Amino acid sequence: MGNKNHKKQGTPAELTYKLVVGASLILLSSILLSLLFGPVSIRGDRIFLEILNRIPGVSIDSGLSSIQAAIVWDVRFPRIILGLIVGGLLAVAGASYQGVFRNPLADPYLLGVAAGAGLGATIAIVTGATNGEGMFDALPIAAFLGSAIAVGITLVVGGAVGRSTSTASLLLAGVAVASLFTAIQTYIQQRESSTLRQVYSWILGRLSTSGWDEVVMILPYATISLAVMFSMRGALDVLAVGEEEALSLGIRPRRVRWIVIGAASLAAASAVAVSGLIAFVGIIVPHAVRLVVGASNRLVVPLSFFIGASFLILTDLLARTLQSPAELPIGVVTAFFGAPFFLFVLRRRSDGVI
């Protein structure tokens, strides 16, 4: 057919590729920038040499003392990688929730993840089950179980499994479950006031690591949930025309909804388990991406990963350097930037733009 379009658009695959390359450069810069700063000042060139030195088969003398090398490799680097994973998980989970609920204000904590994790973590803290940091510490496990239980109740009660074609009942169930879990959590927290500070510090979110344990712990869940959410991003675009039309286009919408909600909740729960409740990443990052590239989830989902990871790495850099050597809770920093942006998005939305 005679097509005289002189400026041919790239295929979505080509476009995605270009944007993903751009976004991964942003991520790489964030990682490198973040490596440079910390309470102990270490020369930048030596840090890079040390990183190169760690590549298998490469042996370079970075000139760092063994303590400095340990700071780079066992303190700063795992924390950055944890920020990368958590930020990416929260942003992709947020984008997926927003797609599946066709609601731009949906948040990865929506269905009770936050409240459930809060309750789990509080129980672990007040019972003294958490003995410090580490791979087999009870705190992340309790937080993960708490959010899994809360989301499970929401899904069963809200009828994602049933015949309902409306997501409103699911959202309302999420609100109710979150209130219930928060009430129990608050009760326990007030009764055990000696651990109040510890509970609060968990709730405000932090990326503290003990070596690579947290990264290793979260990696399998992150990989599975991200792989599922990535593979469903095109289906989310089809779901945007509603369940009926999605059916007529050969998609089974309830199945898509179920899979995406499951994967996004797994992502949010595992992020929360290692980092506490980091606010707003799941909302502001997908929206920032949408403002630049439009609403197609084929682009929004993968780009959210890179931008979310970069955003959390950079906010963590601020959190640990603004009042160095003290640390600000990272949730405070993300909310400080996130809340004004959220208001801006809301305003745009009332203009019908989003």
Place this chain on the structure above:
Amino acid sequence: MESSDPLNVEGLAVTLGGRKVVNDVSLAVKSGGWLSVIGPNGSGKSSLLRAIAGIIPAKGTVHFQGKDIMQLNAKLRAQTVSIVPQIPIVPPRVRVIDYVLLGRTPYLGRGFQPTREDIDLAEGVMAELDLEDMSDRFVTEMSGGERQRVIIARALVQQPKLLLLDEPTTALDMGHQQDVLELVDLQRKRLGITVLGAFHDLTLASQYGTSMALLVGGTVSKSGPAHEILTEESLREIYGAHVSIHKDGESVSIIPERRKGPKGTPNSD
């Protein structure tokens, strides 16, 4: 040649909310033909089409091109049948090209990533429908007539053998109604698609269909050529409408008449 097989709907029944909205409907449409289904509000036209499209569950068989399409899985059915919905949901901030490409969904692999071929096909259909310059516009920002062309483009990009139209001209003015139906007729003849459409406007339905079926209370009351179905008596009986019908050979035009009030004619002033 399987492509000459007609569309055969047999014993189709749809129950919604415990109520039988389509009851034992049987219809036949010759391959490449256009059957217009008419009937009053609530007669089951829309449900009939939505059942064939796989949107709502139904009993019965729909034989078409050697297969019972009611037995196909969602993906294969969507490769055979596409529907222009009565009230399509148009998501915000979606470009025309991306919206039209949704029609390729049943042909895409796991990642739903359209290939260069899919895009060429979509651009070809858009050129046919005079949409090639609108590729980058948001669908929500188009006029009613343009938007309907975009939705038909999506349905054609699906490469259906059977195209279902669910009152496709309801939101359009007279000129755009004609444009849309001419367009569908042209594509039907060009591509040999079979068309099954539900219509409110009886005159338009009679002008574009090759045959007609009248649905009343979920069952087929009459079927045949338009001039046999559209009579003053049947429209009064079934629609409760007062009309005069002018026939000129095969073509039928229906003129609504103001009904006479109890106190004499309303036209007396």
